[in-house]
Amino acid sequence: MDIKKSGMIAIVGRPNVGKSTLTNALVGEKIAIVTNKPQTTRNRICAVVNKNGCQYVFLDTPGLHKARTRLGDYMVKVVRESVADVDAVLLLVEPIDHIGGPEAELIQRIKSLHVPAVLVINKIDTVEKEKLLSVMQVYGAAHDFAAILPISAKNGEGVDELLELLSQFLPEGPQLFPEDMITDQPERQICAEILREKLLLCLDKEIPHGTAVELTRFSEREDGVVELDATIYCEKASHKGIIIGKGGAMLKKISSLARSDMERFLDAKVFLQTWVKVKENWRDNLNLIHNFGYRDE
Structure with missing residues (x-):
């Protein structure tokens, strides 16, 4: 594949919002572990997707939470640092029309870094479609997101559209990883x-x-x-x-x-x-x- 554009996109959000499920759906293979327990992901995982002349490098991060141990401190630091030096940030949220503490902190971080951000509302298979409008309004008022997209990482709904949408944030340039590489994890x-x-x-x-x-x-x-x-x-x-x-x-x-x-x-x-x-x-x-x-x- 002739790669014309490549860039890095951080996937951030609160614990248990579906970041690793989305990472696996984007790659088409299981590279991040998934459970229904919060704080499953501890390290930053790099996932590589090559599609339509683009190389997307996704950073799957731990959920932003209140740290109670030194391991927790490390996980929170990983999230905060992952938002810096990327081409775009994907803020993953649940379909709830209220902005919680972790989301508010991440929006503040996105604003301070002036990085393009896409709001992705996950788990749309769990709510009525009408509910999504109020979620979009609440988040739209909190920050000028480049785009807002509802998806279901679990059943793959909206995942291809998400890739298409994110391609606009990738700068022109050669690929960052070899074509047969899907993750930086040994x-x-x-x-x-x-x-x-x-x-x-x-x-x-x-x-x-x-x-x-x-x-x-x-x-x-x-x-x-x-x-x-x-x-x-x-x-x-x-x-x-x-x-x-x-x-x-x-x-x-x-x-x-x-x-x-x-x-x-x-x-x-x-x-x-x-x-x-x-x-x-x-x-x-x-x-x-x-x-x-x-x-x-």
């Missing part, structure tokens, strides 16, 4: 995230937010089987017991779900071994936060 990082996604899906309440995953081995055998060793860290001994489950049943379930997703992603048979270790209050320990891959760019 395979081992995506596999670690897949395992963390299953922890979020299978476990209740606060436990999954206190977990981190470290891949200590990622190697391919001669027969093509990928061998992975993963350590799940949690913050309390009682959490460790819950993650492992009675007779190891919960850990087996989590590992099995993760393995099948990893096999789909790597297009190879995967042999996965998992361990659970306790690291108390790791979310407030900067060294451990960095060790688990949450680093400043």
